[in-house]
Amino acid sequence: MIPIDPQRIAEKIDQAWHTAAAQYAHDIAMMNAAERREYLRKTDHWALIKNALKAAAFDKCWYCEALDQRADGAVDHFRPKGRVHECKHHPGYWWLAFDVANYRFCCTYCNSGRSRVDVESNTISKGGKQDQFPLIDESRRVSDPNIGSINNEAPVLLDPLNPLDCALLTFDLDGKAHASVDKCEAPIEYDRVERTIAIYHLNDPVLVKARKKLIWEVSEHLKNANEAHQDVLQGNARSKASRTTDLQRIHAKMSAPSPYSKAAKVAVFNKYGSSELARALLQS
Ligand SMILES: [Zn+2]
Numbered sequence: 001m002i003p004i005d006p007q008r009i010a011e012k013i014d015q016a017w018h019t020a021a022a023q024y025a026h027d028i029a030m031m032n033a034a035e036r037r038e039y040l041r042k043t044d045h046w047a048l049i050k051n052a053l054k055a056a057a058f059d060k061c062w063y064c065e066a067l068d069q070r071a072d073g074a075v076d077h078f079r080p081k082g083r084v085h086e087c088k089h090h091p092g093y094w095w096l097a098f099d100v101a102n103y104r105f106c107c108t109y110c111n112s113g114r115s116r117v118d119v120e121s122n123t124i125s126k127g128g129k130q131d132q133f134p135l136i137d138e139s140r141r142v143s144d145p146n147i148g149s150i151n152n153e154a155p156v157l158l159d160p161l162n163p164l165d166c167a168l169l170t171f172d173l174d175g176k177a178h179a180s181v182d183k184c185e186a187p188i189e190y191d192r193v194e195r196t197i198a199i200y201h202l203n204d205p206v207l208v209k210a211r212k213k214l215i216w217e218v219s220e221h222l223k224n225a226n227e228a229h230q231d232v233l234q235g236n237a238r239s240k241a242s243r244t245t246d247l248q249r250i251h252a253k254m255s256a257p258s259p260y261s262k263a264a265k266v267a268v269f270n271k272y273g274s275s276e277l278a279r280a281l282l283q284s
Pocket of ligand 1: 061062063064065066106107108109110
């Protein structure tokens with residue numbers, strides 16, 4: 001998960017979409033609960049801007065950074081529009097159904113309930129957000145837009161639109177997601193990350209393997225670059241070209257358009273203390 005720039009979304013959505021969205025929001029506010037449910041079942045105005053949301057993250061899932069070009073992906077309502085899993089009597093955040101700020105582009109495995117068998121460990125991994133939206137303090141949940149403000153809610157799930165949330169999630173060298181904070185020093189934030197990993201299915205075996213492979217590739221490029229760098233320092237100017245090529249490849253894998261770019265950064269950060277080139281990459 002890396003921060004998403006809302007400006008990249010705003011510039012891709014035209015005024016006509018916003019005008020229609022305002023009309024939908026006005027109409028749904030006039031309805032009773034049964035009418036709202038039916039209206040939301042028949043309406044998918046958000047689908048019209050799915051490609052804009054997708055492009056804002058270079059076609060990657062906002063939650064897991066996977067680039068799945070064979071799948072359509074989905075527009076997730078961060079605050080579920082029709083029902084809330086954790087609060088059975090909640091009508092859903094219907095008043096945010098047509099609000100761009102409530103949309104997150106994501107892959108099927110992060111959004112839908114899915115399970116995956118890990119053949120190597122013979123275990124089943126389950127996840128998928130669906131209608132889940134846990135809060136740290138359930139008593140602060142807003143169920144009516146005229147009573148209370150969602151700004152007073154404290155969501156458990158990490159939000160890719162919040163750079164501070166993105167900083168809470170990191171990976172080990174085997175590709176597994178975990179918290180960047182200590183369990184004893186920051187128990188609430190630690191728990192948020194653990195629950196986010198489970199709900200978004202971020203340790204799906206396929207994702208873990210993909211990250212592990214990337215981390216290995218980046219580590220190999222960095223090792224080669226470090227060897228070439230030593231050659232250059234000893235006067236072998238011919239090693240400059242191979243050093244540059246390896247650094248360029250690492251830089252590309254760390255950049256926002258690349259899948260799992262944050263895992264690539266973890267691989268470089270792992271050598272922060274021992275490699276001058278790793279420090280330079282992280283500052284570039
Ligand atoms: Zn995903």
